[in-house]
Amino acid sequence: MIVRTLSFPFRYAFAKLKKAVGKLGEIKIEPLYAFGNEDRIYVKARVLEAYKQSKPSAKKNSLQNILAALRRYAGSSVPDAKVEVFCLGQKKVVLSDDEGIIECEFDAETSMVKEKHRVGFSLVPESGLIPEKRKSYLDVKQFAKDHPIGVISDIDDTVLISHATDIGKKLWLSVSKNAYTRRPFPGVSEFYKELTDHGKHPVFYVSSSDWNLFDLIKDFLKYRNIPLGPILLQDLHLNLKNIWKSGGGDHLHKLEKIRMLLELYPGMKFYLIGDSGQHDPELYAQVIKECPGRIKSVYIRKVKKYGGERDQLLQELLKYDQSPEMVFVKSTQEAMQHAKEHSFISS
Known part of the structure; x- marks a missing residue:
């Protein structure tokens, strides 16, 4: 970018x-x-x-x-x-x-x-x-405003192995691989099929990638048999500030898109899925704070260590009525097991 x-x-x-x-x-x-x-x-x-x-x-x-x-x-x-x-x-x-x-x-x-x-x-x-x-x-x-369930998912290091916290690795993967040779995290296809009840519920992909990667992401999802849904990427909106931030995009755009989806479907409750490499936990905690009762569960893939300061911040943000659990997992299988235990998906 x-x-x-x-x-x-x-x-x-x-x-x-x-x-x-x-x-x-x-x-x-x-x-x-x-x-x-x-x-x-x-x-x-x-x-x-x-x-x-x-x-x-x-x-x-x-x-x-x-x-x-x-x-x-x-x-x-x-x-x-x-x-x-x-x-x-x-x-x-x-x-x-x-x-x-x-x-x-x-x-x-x-x-x-x-x-x-x-x-x-x-x-x-x-x-x-x-x-x-x-x-x-x-x-x-x-989809109807009162459709019961929806999924909002990040893409990089959530569905697609990207090494987003390592600029060199991310750049090499971006240019040296294609939609058929990029790798998903094991179990993602099955997990998303279960959460969406095999297509009954919608899934929305929200990412800080720019629109030039749209065809790659779409082909990747199709090839890996991962449930398809609207892909909401980031417009360039050129200014001096985002020129210097353009390595991973302005992540606040993700928050704006999630707010839009919550407003568009006021009766829908969402699963939020992301990773710990960038700002997904904080963004999702902000969504929970703004919209109590609208989020069923949050799954965060652990791709980067975080200190006690971040954990303390998240605990403070999650101290609200009807706050769901924010589950940090090392694998998709852990997330699926949690979803089964809480009857989010069938066992």
């Missing part, structure tokens, strides 16, 4: 220049998510210059994966592109931002929750922009 952030002014200026002189290649719209409740649907996508990316494979070597990573990060986002978004019989025209992101929301109807819907995206024709294909589509994930 550091290179992505520091190179932003050059990439933005270059994309604007190529658009002005008609030298942009074919443009593609990458749907990111479409989900909501009975009242509203949130939609997000990216507009970027189409680039030929080889499909991930377990047979790819490190050099091939490094070249694929370079292509992923070198791809030009397309700012100021007009996109028509269609959903539930409604149409909106949205302008992409500096990083090519478009987002909007649509009104929904209570009776539609059990029906299947799609959101469509279409590039508005203009000089210098040639669409790769006429329309792109994404299935809408719609």
Whole structure:
């Protein structure tokens, strides 16, 4: 993310220049998510210059994966592109931002929750922009406000082995592996299937990674047979402060996304899953403080030692009525055993 952030002014200026002189290649719209409740649907996508990316494979070597990573990060986002978004019989025209992101929301109807819907995206024709294909589509994930259970999970060092506390190891894994060769923690697929009752309940992935890793994360979850759900990553929002923080992203964005999910589904109680490597325990404790009774349990994978000061802080934050247990585990099997003992999943 550091290179992505520091190179932003050059990439933005270059994309604007190529658009002005008609030298942009074919443009593609990458749907990111479409989900909501009975009242509203949130939609997000990216507009970027189409680039030929080889499909991930377990047979790819490190050099091939490094070249694929370079292509992923070198791809030009397309700012100021007009996109028509269609959903539930409604149409909106949205302008992409500096990083090519478009987002909007649509009104929904209570009776539609059990029906299947799609959101469509279409590039508005203009000089210098040639669409790769006429329309792109994404299935809408719609859940009732009073749906009983949901799961909110971090990704790095929670689902995906990332070594996020070691910048060198994390960087090497990011560029030398692909979606098929990155490794999950043992037991994650089974645990998440049990918590979601094999797809009956939703799972939301909230991470400080940027949107360039969206395709890798999505393909990884599919390949490893881990329950799929909306993936909420971090927008760049360039400023001088986050240039120097860009190694792991601004983790407060995760807190904002969790608050949004709690507001969107006021009747839903959540399991929160994360790791101790960064700020998940503190963020989740803050959520418990703000929303008593909304969290069923918290599972934190221990990937980094923490001192008594942090433990004392967490104990203070958890001294509230209806506070759930924050369970620190070394393995997914420990978390599953705790969930069985408390009847969160069947034994």
